[in-house]
Amino acid sequence: MALAAEAVSLALQGRPILAGISGELPSGAITVILGPNGAGKSMLLSCLAGLRRPDAGRVLLDGTDVAGMPARTRAQAIGLLPQRAEIHWDIDARTLVGLGRAPHRGRFGPAAADEAAIDAAMEMTGTAQLAARPVLRLSGGEQARVLLARVLAGEPRWLLADEPLASLDPAHQADMLARLKAVAAAGTGVALVLHDLTHAARVADRVLLLRAGRLLAGGPADAVLRPDVLEAAYDIPVWRGTAPDGAPLLLPVRRAAG
Amino acid sequence: MPASTRLSLGLAAALLVAAPVSLMAGKVPVSPSEWLGGGLGQLIIIELRLPRLVLCVTIGAALGLAGAAMQGYLRNPLADPGLFGVSSSAALGAVASLYFGADVSALVLPGFALAGAAAGMAALALVVGRSASIILFTLAGLLLSSLTGALTTLLISIAPTPFATAEIVNWLIGALVDRSWRDVAVALPLMLAGALALAGTVPALDALTLGETAARSLGIDMRRLQWRMILGVGLLVGASVAVAGIIGFVGLIVPHLVRPLVGSRPSAVLLPAALAGALLVLVADTLVRSLPTVSELRLGVVMSLVGAPFFLMLLLRMRRELA
Numbered sequence: 001m002a003l004a005a006e007a008v009s010l011a012l013q014g015r016p017i018l019a020g021i022s023g024e025l026p027s028g029a030i031t032v033i034l035g036p037n038g039a040g041k042s043m044l045l046s047c048l049a050g051l052r053r054p055d056a057g058r059v060l061l062d063g064t065d066v067a068g069m070p071a072r073t074r075a076q077a078i079g080l081l082p083q084r085a086e087i088h089w090d091i092d093a094r095t096l097v098g099l100g101r102a103p104h105r106g107r108f109g110p111a112a113a114d115e116a117a118i119d120a121a122m123e124m125t126g127t128a129q130l131a132a133r134p135v136l137r138l139s140g141g142e143q144a145r146v147l148l149a150r151v152l153a154g155e156p157r158w159l160l161a162d163e164p165l166a167s168l169d170p171a172h173q174a175d176m177l178a179r180l181k182a183v184a185a186a187g188t189g190v191a192l193v194l195h196d197l198t199h200a201a202r203v204a205d206r207v208l209l210l211r212a213g214r215l216l217a218g219g220p221a222d223a224v225l226r227p228d229v230l231e232a233a234y235d236i237p238v239w240r241g242t243a244p245d246g247a248p249l250l251l252p253v254r255r256a257a258g
Numbered sequence: 259m260p261a262s263t264r265l266s267l268g269l270a271a272a273l274l275v276a277a278p279v280s281l282m283a284g285k286v287p288v289s290p291s292e293w294l295g296g297g298l299g300q301l302i303i304i305e306l307r308l309p310r311l312v313l314c315v316t317i318g319a320a321l322g323l324a325g326a327a328m329q330g331y332l333r334n335p336l337a338d339p340g341l342f343g344v345s346s347s348a349a350l351g352a353v354a355s356l357y358f359g360a361d362v363s364a365l366v367l368p369g370f371a372l373a374g375a376a377a378g379m380a381a382l383a384l385v386v387g388r389s390a391s392i393i394l395f396t397l398a399g400l401l402l403s404s405l406t407g408a409l410t411t412l413l414i415s416i417a418p419t420p421f422a423t424a425e426i427v428n429w430l431i432g433a434l435v436d437r438s439w440r441d442v443a444v445a446l447p448l449m450l451a452g453a454l455a456l457a458g459t460v461p462a463l464d465a466l467t468l469g470e471t472a473a474r475s476l477g478i479d480m481r482r483l484q485w486r487m488i489l490g491v492g493l494l495v496g497a498s499v500a501v502a503g504i505i506g507f508v509g510l511i512v513p514h515l516v517r518p519l520v521g522s523r524p525s526a527v528l529l530p531a532a533l534a535g536a537l538l539v540l541v542a543d544t545l546v547r548s549l550p551t552v553s554e555l556r557l558g559v560v561m562s563l564v565g566a567p568f569f570l571m572l573l574l575r576m577r578r579e580l581a
Contacts, residue, residue, distance in 0.1 A: 071477040071478070074477065075475060075476050075477030076477075080472065081472075082469065082471040082475070084469070086469030086472065087468065088466070088467050088468075089333075089522040089524060090522050091523050092521060095523055096468075099464055099465055099468060102465050102476040102477060103476055103477045154476070
């Protein structure tokens with residue numbers, strides 16, 4: 001089972017954004033989408049989520065074109081955590097998490113399965129004790145976890161997250177990455193748009209590296225996260241080392257003089 | 259029992275208390291013993307006060323519901339059905355009929371008002387087109403309401419006789435004086451259809467709490483939602499204006515009063531807002547009738563007089579939160 005882009009091309013107002021991108025998001029693994037600003041990462045994620053129909057090519061979910069699927073069916077399979085977290089009303093955390101059940105909800109209010117899924121999602125994100133708290137009065141880190149719980153409550157088979165670490169402090173970033181890893185370990189296919197290369201190296205099973213709308217490199221994380229490949233993408237030398245805990249460390253460095 | 263159900267039951271009970279009190283109030287007091295006793299008392303109750311009561315309740319409910327839906331859709335607590343341009347389009351239609359000298363009490367005026375509302379809704383749909391953008395929708399509504407407002411002013415300034423001018427101005431200030439069962443028959447079916455259209459927006463309004471992108475990823479069809487909003491709010495507000503003129507602030511105030519009591523979930527606000535709107539207009543209209551003024555105060559004026567300070571209070575509270 002996989003969610004896969006097949007030669008996806010997209011242009012907005014005549015300007016090419018994506019050009020023939022192919023890539024696969026396997027179940028139970030984390031695929032990180034990398035690339036400089038304006039490379040088309042968010043647009044690719046939007047196509048993968050079925051929210052934008054490519055001008056050419058397709059996004060296939062187990063062989064079915066997601067752009068042509070009924071919205072409800074698509075929403076049951078693919079959960080999206082958008083780039084900018086938006087919470088417009090001061091509802092309590094549990095109600096917010098419950099919004100993620102929308103694609104499953106029957107005509108007559110929440111069923112037992114909905115409640116169970118909400119409980120499980122809050123348990124998994126460590127937000128159970130926040131259930132009755134109004135969301136707008138939670139800290140940024142707590143809000144991020146509640147929003148993740150919202151996506152998980154929909155029990156999606158694929159979870160797509162656009163910069164899920166933005167505006168989190170280092171500890172919360174590490175916490176969020178660990179939770180996303182747990183989600184993938186439970187069998188969900190996870191795709192993340194990230195900017196920080198070290199974060200990418202910590203979680204990625206596979207990497208899609210974009211530049212100017214093209215796929216510069218795609219494949220297992222170790223094959224893509226190499227200094228020479230990354231320099232070609234970002235126009236800045238990247239030093240690869242090893243952190244004390246054994247994880248790879250990828251640091252953009254100043255270009256050598258001369 | 260969820261907070262919104264409890265609040266709705268309380269409001270419904272308050273309505274049941276307020277209704278008979280409202281029937282008694284007026285220049286000619288009619289005690290309950292005369293209501294069905296034949297004679298003048300019964301005539302006043304059946305032909306004047308009962309239709310007025312029904313209109314108060316339905317118009318208040320329509321405005322409260324439309325306001326709650328608009329605020330949920332635009333995710334803006336300051337949204338008002340008036341923003342949408344449909345009420346001013348309906349008013350323009352009504353004013354046009356007065357300009358051409360139609361009799362206010364005839365079916366011509368509500369017919370023109372409804373035609374105005376329909377034209378406004380069509381214009382809105384046309385401008386917004388195939389896009390489902392909420393920003394485009396808001397701006398199109400603002401454009402529509404200022405354009406129709408200007409045209410209404412134009413009609414007033416070139417009215418053929420001072421009498422027509424007075425009649426137009428008088429009508430524009432919403433009121434429920436001398437309404438009959440015929441007005442109920444015009445408004446009620448349209449309002450029911452509008453409420454039905456909005457009932458289908460419940461999951462979408464809730465999902466929009468997370469923003470447009472997240473709502474779409476949850477399977478919400480934003481274009482269908484927009485059509486439902488145009489149809490639902492258009493019918494509710496258009497029908498209200500057709501029979502009562504413009505009654506401001508109800509759609510703005512009522513969802514605010516209700517929201518903190520039901521936990522802010524947009525769909526939980528809808529029913530209590532409709533009931534609270536009905537209660538507010540009923541109580542206001544009863545007060546207007548009972549005050550010992552020489553000529554009856556206009557309901558629209560009273561609503562705005564009460565509404566403006568409330569709006570100010572809201573702004574001050576927002577300022578405090580922003581500080």
